[in-house]
Amino acid sequence: MTGLNETDARILVTSRHLFLWPLAETYFKNAEKVLQDCGVCDSFGRLLSTGLQCLYSVLMDTKMEPRVELLTRKRICEVLLSHTVEYADVEAILNRALIIAEQHNLTEYKFSLQLLLSRVFCRTSPKAAKVLLTRCVREAEEYAKVAEIYHSNNQSNPHRWVYEFLLATLEFQNVSQVANSIHNYANHHKHQHLQLLAMILNQSLPMDEISTDSDQISILCLVTQIAQCLRKGEILLAREILPKIHSKLESETFVWPSSYIDFFIDDTSKISIKWMSINQLYLLIYLISGFCYISDSTSGRASRFLQEGLRITGDFKHQERCVLEYLESQKWINNITKDMKYYLIATYLSRSRLSKAERILQSTEDDQTGFLGILKGMYLQKRGDLKKAEVHYRETAKNFSFRTDTFIISTLNLINILEDSAAASRCLESIEPLCNKHEKKIFKLWLLVLKVIREGPQVHQSNVLPRVIQQSSEYANTQLQYISLTELSERFGKLEHAEKMAISALELAKKSKDELWCLISGRILEDFYRSVQKYDKMRQQALENSAYSKLIEDIYSFV
């Protein structure tokens, strides 16, 4: 230190953080780049470790200011929590930092440290996390009240910490409860953005267009609205919203700055919530688009969306900046890839693309949802191997009885192929309460149709089937439409309506490439023409039916 006087030398020594902090951040940024490019690798670990060593060096200074120590410890904890599972170390470092914040009345810093501590406790001691966050919410609310009274302009919005702590409770509370808490608080303090967040979390957004300047929030709201529709089975309504998302994504002014979405409490204070990167968003949109059209078996739109989504999963680029987010993203991409495969298989099966479906089925691993079992059963059913299909449906229903959706779908399919009427009736009785109570009305419609089919054409059900046909149109379920039309036309006998319905059913089945139902509805139409003595039309229809019968025989010959 030649040339420096004592005062300057002391300042230089006690201000080492001014040099080491930026240096540490440089290492962290480089580590993030390596993580995005190469994933978790040795060089990433070395960079991270070196950055942490810089921060630890700051702590070696016994003369540093308390605030410096606090901020350094906080940053160390953030890094450790983001990239490691060294919870014991984090706790020890945080404990000291919390004491400093308490001693120096650094309330805002204390809240931020408590938030970090709650993240640790969520993994190490969930009960303690619950207790801690409950206390923190109470403290933050009191702090906000006092801060509002004194109108402090030097700090961020005091309400921020209430929301942060409430959101942190998502780790151990159900979403609706947290959403209600946020909504009540935001409503009381007139924080519109946070009210919107509460509605998104609770999936209770109105179907009206949400006016917002943020593209991210706009997309999030649209996706939430679609999710609400899909949860209720309102496919047509979901399809109406889907073009808005596509339009927004294709807009030249569309901006997606990061994976975090900001909800502003006021003009300057905000809550940032991790959602997904732009790459993840495109994948999600493809999945949603495919799902919206999966029930429309008359066109190949669903398969095109899903195929494109699967294609770009192979080119997926991670944009996460920490290990935990990276691992979580990897898990997410694996799940969405699997979902796309499942839905694509279902699409192919619904359009009788058996070879394509088989190819994907063979490359798909078993899952824990039971959906694959249903798909295998559907494939075997399409091939005409009803016995094996029955086995798959029964196993799926038995093993996944705790998952209501899976149980209902597998049982409905099972009922459809059972030759034993008594067994089919028992199955119907077992799922009837579940279907009646289920939020998705489509299950109830399918139940009604199967009951009518099982009762036979002798029973004239003039109210059920028309209602089913009408509602199936609303839910955009093509298969349900042509099956219902077929059954209804059979019951109308010689009436003129029978011909119209049979023709409609036949047309829908043709578009869906469902040879079996083409044959069924074709025969009904043939019988109708015979009964009304329209022999020319009858012969023409008979030729078509013969062709369908030949196709089906070819399929069954492989069994």
Place this chain on the structure above:
Amino acid sequence: MSESVTTGSDDDGGDRESSPVMLSQSFDPMSSSSNSSSEENSDDDYEKTISSKKRHPRPNSKGVNVKRSRRNAIVEEDPQEEIFNNLFAFLLDQKVDTMDIAVSWFADYAKDNQSALANLINFILKCCGCNRAINVFDVQDQDSASATLSQIQLSVERTSTRDYPLNSKNLKFRNFRKRLTGLLSNFVSQLSIRNYLYNSTVFEDIMSWVVAMSSSTMRPIRHTATVFCLNIMTFLCEKSKELLNEHAIATKQLEKEEKRSRVNRNRINELNNSLGEIVKQQDTLTTYLNDYFDSVFVHRYRDVEPKIRVDCLQELGVWINTVPSIFFSGSYLRYLGWMLSDINTTVRLTVVKVLRKFFETDSFIGGLRHFSSRFKERILEMSCVDADIGVRVASIRLCNAMRTCGFLENSEILKVLKLILDINPRVQREAVLFLCKVVDESVNEKIDLWGEEDYILKAFSQTSLTTFSVHWIKFSQMCKLLEEVRLSYQSSFDYDTLLRIFQKNGNFITPITQALLNACEIDSIYQSWEDISNFVLFDNYTSTLKDPIDSILSFCKLNDFQESILLQLLSASIQTVCNNNFITPKTVHNKQAAETTNDQNKDKDLLYLNLLPYINSITERNSASPTLLHDSLRLLFSMDLTEMTDPQLSRHFELLINNLKKFFLTNNDLQIIQGCTILFLRLDSIPALKEDLKLLVTDICDQTVTEFLKNFGSFNIQDAVITKDEFVIFEACLTRIEGCTSLKDFSDYPEFDIIYERLVSLLSRVPNSYEDTLKFSAINTLQSLLFWFFLRKDNPADEEKKKDDETKVFNCLINIMNNDSSKILQLQAARTFLETVIMKEGVKASHYNDDNRVSEEHNFLKPQFLDALLKILEGWLYTYAKVGQFPFKRLTQASSPHTQISLDKNPLNRRLLEHVCCDLTSKLLIVVSLSNTITPEFSQQFCELRGHYGPKLSAIVDEFLN
């Protein structure tokens, strides 16, 4: 830093894998903990070890001959002469303020620092009870402190005494510690004010002597010096805390000054200088604290003297609370964790209390999770099985604090909740307090989930469920938790049978009921018997399709077991309300007392007028379930029926009596029949009901006799095989006849002889455990019949018949005691035999005065009878010893092994077995006393039982021996 006097094998404070003094894992929870005074450890071994390793003092490089000659002079001084020290004298003088003492010393120090320092050291020596003194030459060289102290120690050892001011009971030392603490506080304060703490060596000079003394092999010196050091460290911590506050203030001031638009450089420089000074002082204090912690605490917390260990741990707790930035970390908390396993009770208790404060401090939660995960198993163990009750109670409180922080898992919470059934009342009560906290927390979570209390009440107000109360949620949660606790203990047939025997008089309080009584005392909400009654009577659980109403009703819907607990809660609530509301204050004036009594009578009548209809409704509602009906009937056991004199109650009583009659005659459950019998007996005490009840009882007895004759009149009791269906019928019939014989004298019945003969024949059946319950009822019935016999003043012609009947019964009982395979039946026979003898002796005292008859009655307690009784008692003591984990003590010389009945080792069974053994022992000793057959051998046998089976049994034996 100064060196210790000795260089033993002290630990250097590194991380430890095990605690320094391991606590034995096989504690006997029933034995009382020994007092601290009895654990005065001898220092001989310790001192010998230390002496063998003692270093020779280093040669003084200065070679001052005068110093050596003066040291020799110290040794040669007359040891009997009391050396005066002004500081010590002032300290003992209660009129002198400790601040004045401190100030005067500093004034002396300013004049002559060496003399003042020597005086202070001598003061410390006086506080140690050491009648020796040093001079100014000794304090000139601080390095010689250890050597000087060694010489003093050698000279003092010959005249050492265990009595020194800190532990002396001498009146002149009664406030010694308190005043010493005050003096040290003021002393440190003055050191800081005068800057001696930071800019002078005087503090270090003093502390070098104190630290050296703290390592002395003499306990008085070591203890006193340790206390000095610990207290000084405490005050240094307080000073450090003050500096932290000053630092925070100065920092904020500096920040504000730097942010001003017009910067005041001078002010900023001034603040910077001030901050620098504060930081420097903080560093100095931190250095002191760390050094003295390593020099003194690390060694003394493991001292052989428990008091020293206690002081260390107490002060460590203070330091952590005062300066958490230094001491609140795992490096220091671990010392507390290790000492949880200390062998001394006071040490463990101290640690537990210190830890509880930490867990109750919100800001400490972040640093306690790791500690909890490491030591909570030990804390739970202390709660459940520690040898000292006080430690257990304190540990339960600590567990509650840990639970509040979220550090206990559900399985661990259940472990503590099980203690509500513990045998010790203090542990019970503390565990119930824990239970109430758990319930409150769970209920609050539920209410928050359903949308707050106001929202819930509003939702229910819009429905037809007008009786709903939010407290139902609490009652429901309590019942569910108690069910979980109760089901964690496996109930056995033997337990149920024993419980039935001792529930006969209706006064036996089940452990669950006792826990609920404690809960009622702790939380007044549980005293809301009206809310509980409405909850019991509510049965409209159909779905309303309204949330949260459906969720709440679904949560509040209880199964039978839980409803049983709810009824016990209602019983406890009624008992508590009656006891709390109708106690006459002792200090009230007679006139006021009379007025108060009248008011209480009116209140009582009003209470009963409101309560009885509820109970009638509850019994009618639960009539289909034997278990619930039994618990419903027990509600009436909670009430003092003799107090019910209001005429308006007659209608309700009439309904109650009719219901009881119906239950008695139609129900086949044994508990129901017994319950009805008890209530009939109690209702008989109400004058207004006597006539009606008499007619009703007569009718009941007639029908029961008819039933009995129908079932047993022509049945070959001794040899016939009883089918399962017959067994059920017979069991109910015998229970009813048992009840009737309790209610009415059967000797006037023409069928009496037949009944008597049939019952005796039943007892003569071949032993069969399947039919034990039949014999239970038969034994009880015969006992009642004999009771009525004894009460009658018959003419001499009937005496012979009475004797024959007695002989038959006693022979049957003896046969059962000797030959029956059922130990419970043996117990019942023994109890009946003893009770009958006691009863007969009591009746005889009011009927006969003839001494000759007295001598004749002693024949019943023949040697073979006594042997049989002792054998049975020994068998039950053996079982009690096994379940309670006591060492078994034989009563007889019989070599046959004892077999234990199938009862698990848990508090429920232990409580019941304690009751069984105490009951049997007390009755046996009474009979032996009455028969005047006490022998020295007999007394010796029971004398040896004292202290082996718990305090209750010991008290019974003591009373007998006295």
